[in-house]
Amino acid sequence: MSPFLAISIIILLAAVFGYINVKFLKLPTTIGLMLITIVFSLSVLGISYFDDTLLNIEEYIITKLDFRSLLLDVMLGFLLFAGALHTNFEQLKVQRWPILVFATIGVLTSTFLIGGIMYFVLPIFGLNVDFIYCLLFGALISPTDPIAVLGILKKANAPKNLETKIVGESLFNDGVGVVVFTTIFNIAEKGNQEASSFGYIMELFGTEVIGGIALGLALGYITYYLMRSIDDYDTEVIITLAAVMIGISIAQKLHLSAPLAMVVAGLLVGNDTVRQSAMSEVTETYVDKFWELIDILLNTILFVFIGMEVLVLTFDIEYIFAGLLAIPIVLVCRYLSLLLPIHFFDKRLGFVPKTNLIMTWGGLRGGISIALCLGLTQDMERDLFLVITYILVIFAILVQGLTVGKLVKKTQSQHP
Known part of the structure; x- marks a missing residue:
């Protein structure tokens, strides 16, 4: 089976599952697609x-299309650029300090809290895991996923400054x-010792993040300059696409953070000043619609992939119990990691x-x-x-x- 055929099957499934969701379930797209794909x-x-x-076909597709590489090396950059392009830049500027703290100190705090607690909890199920591997788990589960949260929050009618904090944090x-x-x-x-030295860590951080x-x-x-110097919506849409594709390639070549590069580029191109000075009304409409379509298409593929990954799991009962116990642990650790930053900025910004x-x-993860x-x-307890x-x-x-919208409405109705 060629990669083209594998991708074609994924898109066919996405179209069919999307139709079933819109016609019958009427759930938010990301939720409906993942639920249907898991059931499928x-x-x-069972069959x-x-x-x-x-089963052999589905497993082959999962193997042929490396989900990890596809998401981290390709799809994530496109999705983050699309998300940043439609983020309220002015609100983001107002909330920039808490967002920065949430996205850095918050992630680090959550990583060590989750890793530390899991290190002591896992032996309850007879699972003795090294502390460094528990920290690895804390690091991979701490970031919230902008791809998952963006669409859901917009439908929840959350207050704009709250939406900006959650979306801004998730983007970064x-x-x-x-x-x-x-x-x-x-x-x-x-x-x-070299890999764990402070100098090595700061060098890696500086290269990836600052770079x-x-x-x-x-x-x-560069994108702004090129778009400002012409007035042709076809070419300007292609310029934005080229910026993302070349940007991802450069980031991979130089070992820089492609996600951060795409977020920053998207915020710059999408802010009101650039829109007013570099885009005509027609260009703005076409750029927005093009990236909305890219966002929808890749989101659809992504959540079908997530649903299909159930086939690679090892269903040991100890693993399942550990996963169920991890739910409250991760939620409590996130709450604690946000506690001090929110308390510090509350009086200044009126949360x-x-x-x-x-x-x-x-x-959301x-x-x-x-x-x-x-x-x-496998040595890192992958399964x-x-x-x-x-x-x-x-x-x-x-x-x-499915419930965050109701939570937003309930908490805001109690404090009009």
């Missing part, structure tokens, strides 16, 4: 006891989370009531966590953490995703 994959698993043809903390994960991964893999932001600024400015509760429940987990080696991560992602999308 489990059905294929395989009589005829394993469908995945880039930081990937850097934290990569650093701990290198320490765990090499196990030497990624600098690349994003350069790409954003809406129950901000911490909403940000905790609205901080998604494809990024699964993709990072797939990068673990165990993959099951735990999958349970957390399913809970986040299906339970938190």
Whole structure:
């Protein structure tokens, strides 16, 4: 089976499942697609006891299209650029300091809290895991997924400053989370003093994060300059596409953070000043519609992929119990990691009531966590953490995703 045929089957499934969702379930797209795909994959698993043809095809597709590489190396950059392009830049400027703290200190705090607690909890189930591997799990599960949260929050009619905090944090903390994960991964893999030294960690952080932001600024400015110098919507749409594709390629070549570069570039190109000075009304409409379509298409493929990944799990009962216990642990750790930053900025920026509760429940985990987990080696307890991560992602999308809107409405109605 060629990669083209494999992708064609994925898109066919996405179209069929999307139709079923819109026609019958009427759930938010990301939630509906993942739910239907999980049911489909489990059905294929059941049918395989009589005829394993469908199971072999689905497993082959998962293997042929490397989910981890596809998401982290390609899809994530496009999705983050599209998300940043439609983010309210002025609100983001107002909320920039809490967002920065949430996306850095918050991720680090959550990583160590989750890793530390899991290190002591897992032996309850007879699972003795090294502390460094528990930290790896803390790093991959701490970033919230902008891909999962963007569409759901918009439909929840959350207050704009609250939406900006959650979306802004989600856009930036995945880039930081990937850097934290990569650093701990290198320490765990090499196990030497050099890999764990402060200088090495700061060098990696500087290269990935600062380099990624600098690349994003350069790409954003070049894109703005080119779009301002012409008035042709076809060419201007292609310029934005070229900026993303070349930007991702440069970031990969220079080992910079492609996610952060795409977020910064998207925010620059999408802010009101650039729109007014570089885009005609027709160009703005076409650019927005083009990236909305890209966003919808890739989101659709992504959540079908997440649903199909159920076939690679090892269903040990200890792993499942550990995953179920991890749900409250991760939620409590996120709440605690946000506590001090929210308290510090509350008086200055006037946060809406129950901000911490909403940000905790609205901080969904998604494809990024699964993709990072797939990068673990067997020595790093890959099978165990993959099951735990999958349970957390399913809970986040299906339970938190379906109820965060109601939580927002309830908390805001109590404090008009």
